[in-house]
Structures are given as C-alpha cells and as structure tokens.
Amino acid sequence: MAEVLVLVDHVDGEVKKVTLELLTAARRLGEPAAVWVGPGVEGAKDKLAEYGAAKVYVAADEELTSYVVAPKVELLAQLVADKSAAGVLVAATGEGKEIAGRLAVRLDSGVLTDVVDLADGFVGEHSIFGGAVIAHAKVKRGTPIVAVRPNSVAPEAAPAAAAEEQVSVTLSDAAKAARVVEKVVQEKGERPDLTEAAVVVSGGRGVGGADNFKVIEDLADSLGAAVGASRAATDAGWYPHQFQVGQTGKTVSPQLYIAVGISGAIQHRAGMQTSKTIVAINKDPEAPIFELVDFGVVGDLFQVAPQLTEEITKRK
C-alpha cells in the first residue's frame, strides 16, 4: 500500500489532536506515515503509533523551524519523491494551508484546502460560503495535497509500528530567505486549544472590557472549554488576537459553541458556523446570531452567564 504522508502538528513536542484526525483519515487512503519536524519526537512516538502511523520520518534539525514555511515544504517534497507517496495531508491552519500551497507549486500537484471530510481517491468534502453549500472536489494532476480542517474527522486508534527513520534535507537558499528572529509567545494558560476544543465559549463587545472576560473564562472553565473572542473584543485589546474566531481569525468546529455578547456578523459566523450545537446569550432579540442557534437566551449576559456557570458547577 502506498504511503500517505501526514505532517505532524506539534507545539514543543506535544502532538495536536488534529494530527490524530489526519492519521485516521490517511488510513482510508493508504498507509499513514507521520512526518516530524524539529526536536522532541521521543515523547510523541507512542501517540503516533496508537493512531496508526506505520512509519515516522524524523527531521530533527532545528534549522527547519528557523525560517517561514519553506523548509517544511522542501522536506515534504523530498519525501514525496523518495517514498513515492500517494498523497500529503496537513492541518488546515494558517501555516498548514501555506505549506500545502507551496508544496503544490513545487510538485505541480492539485491542492484541496480546508476539507471537512476525505474519502477514497482523495475526494475532499468542502463546506463553503459559511456552511451554506457542501461541495466535493478531487485532484486531477500530480500527488494530491489536502489541508483538513481540525475537528472534522473523529480520531480513531488503530495501533501500528511507528518505525522511525531519520531524514535530513539540505535547504536551498530560497528556503532560508525569511528568517524567524524571535518567537513571541503570548499567554496560553491551561485551557484546551481553541481549534481543537470540543466546547468553545466566546465573548464579544457585549462583554464590555478586559476584566469582564472573567465571566467568559469562568463559564468556559466550568465546561472544560476553550475561550474565543469576536474581533470587536480582540481589537479592543480585551483578549489576545490569537483567540479571535472568524473569517480572519480561527475557524472552529466544536461540538458546542456558546456565543456571549456577540451579534453574529457574517465574518464571525464564517469561523464558527459548522459548530454542531450553538448557544447564544444576547440582550438584543434581533441579533443575527439567533438565526443560527439551537438554544438562545435574550438577556443580560452578566445575569445569565454567571447563573449558567453556577448551574453547571452544581450538576457536576
């Protein structure tokens, strides 16, 4: 069976859930082979094995992470050629999509981005126009490259060998053209990752200030949820930008999304419309977010949200 390369998404050696989803999808298409970039594979191998990686290609050289995107592309291009890979899967994050795009150019291969499902023959399902239309697309030329939206495929364990093979790549000068001189980590906290969380609680302009975001965080913590924010809230500096949900923020697709003090502008909806269950709290009965909800409460968030937190805590 031909190998399907899966680029592992990890932060300092901690494997992101989307990788397990990619491995699961890869099994439908061929034999999953994980591609690891950077140090720290030791602590992650068991997890990759558990979810079906027959092989793990390890490019541990830290240089690969010192430049923007291109080194990972050169590594993947080399592996596709050496291993005659059937296809390449990456996570449809901002960077993942860029990797997919550059690799497509390099291999002159078709690329599908932001697919929500993937079937035999690399047929991808897209949820487009804010979830209004479902389209299926496939690759006509080259080695299929597919970026898969996190939280779309349910990860399933299927133990495999995870046989390790070290690989090295000699970077071209062009790959070293954009150098990362500093990585700035803004507060992370103990909450689950926004794009991977099963439950997301987001606050908007209605929250009214940075300190008030505690109301959102308390509710999120009672549910073990990630915290998100609308652009109005991130622009105002109440919450860091990497928690922005929407067109130009993160696309989230959790089991449960709770929008608090968010009107539901089209750009916000573009990032959360495929959530399975949607709940909103808003004092304006006309707010467009109510068009999407499974359950909505018209009311003051400072009354409703703390009460909800308390009720949830009581039920535990």
Add this chain to the structure above:
Amino acid sequence: MNIVVCVKQVPDTESPRKLKSDDNTLDRAAADGVINELDEYAIEEALLLKEAHGGEVTVLTMGPDKATDSIRKALAMGADKAVHLVDDALAGSDALGTSYAIQQVLGRTGFDLVILGAESTDARTGMLAAMLAERLGVPQLSLANKVEIDGSSITVQRITDYGYDKVEASLPAVVSVVEKINEPRYPSFKGIMAAKKKPVEKLGVADAGIDADKVGLAGAATEVVDFADAPPREKGQIVTDEGDGGAKIAEFLASKKFV
C-alpha cells in the same frame, strides 16, 4: 519602491453566493462584486509604505470585466495605476493556475514588494501569497500584522497560534496582511475623480505570456465533482430571560449530554 497589490473582486458576502450547475464554478455574475475585504488592508498598507518610502503602487487584478469597478475603487483610494488580467481562458482557474498567471504578470510589472490579503472571502484558500513566494523564489512574509521597511531590509510580525513570530528578510518579497494591520481609508471625492484618469492596462492571456493550457478550468489540477445546498439548520428555541435564563441553558445542555 515598486509596490504591487493583488486585489481580488469577490461576491459581496451579504448577497447569496452560489456555484453554477454547468461547470461547478463560482457564479460571479449572480452577486454584487466588491473588493475582497482584506485586500483593502493590503492597499492601505501599500499606500502607507509609499507615503513613508516613496515609489509607486500598482493594483493587479485577475478577474472578469466587472472587476473594473473594484480596480477603480483601489485607484480612488490612492493607487497610481492598475493592470487588469482579463480573459475567458482564465475562468475556472484553481489556486495553482491563479498563482501562475499572477506570477507571469508580475514578471512584466516587476516589483520590490507584492502585497496580498491573507485570504479571500469567497474561496478562502489562504494559499496565494505562499504560492507566489514559491514561484518567484523570494521571501514569504505572510500573515503580517505589522510591516517595517528599512532600506532593503523588511521585518514583519507574523501571527501564529501562540502569538507572533518576528520575521526578517530582504526585498524583493511577498507580504500578506491580516486585518489588525491598519484601518483602510475611504476614497475621497478628489480621489474618485482622479481615479478616472489613472491608467488601467488590460492584458489577455497571450499578452502576459501565459500558457493557456496551464490556466482555466481545463488547466486546473483540481476539479469540483459535485455540490449541493447544506441542509438548513433546524430552527432553535429562543427564550427571554426571566431570572432563570442561565438555568434554562443548563437544562438544554444537560438534555444534550454536555453537562
């Protein structure tokens, strides 16, 4: 400095967007066309850089005839001139074909800096800046919320999952911007009048040296096989808070086994 801004005309997100049933491509005629939102930020950034460092701003658009409206708006904001790549042979291009076509046009205009939006609102592939950097062999400074230029060196803040990366490179380069970077200006009346006289060069596939086999629906490396409207969301329950709104949500969540 020779700055080229890539501007895409997209269907207004407020109007219904659909695909055409004959070839499964976007129905661009059916909806009002507007400048892709993030491209207004790209234009603004180009104008700010020109104001600070001198030079010229060229708008580059690939799209049907009606994209002229969007080009005029970009010129009214203050861009100096435009190149409009328009040819029926381009219809149905995928991202690979689009990036190739734009590369060919950039070969004619030349550039010190190419600025794009990070993502379009219609296709949302978010790949074009990276693809262009790969094709042109120049640094990729994408997802930027801050751009600084000093002589021939350029520094950006690239937004990431954990915060941001500070990235350095030398010009020429490709930049893509997110909406945190600036606040786009509105065209002034004077700008609108001036725009009418600014040069817009129309190019066909042959003029730009584009191999027609590599673009359009036939040249695409991807193919949409089918599409359908998603089943509409079932109408949810909406209640007004009477002092028990939080408790009601808790009950709903319990009924769905979330708590």
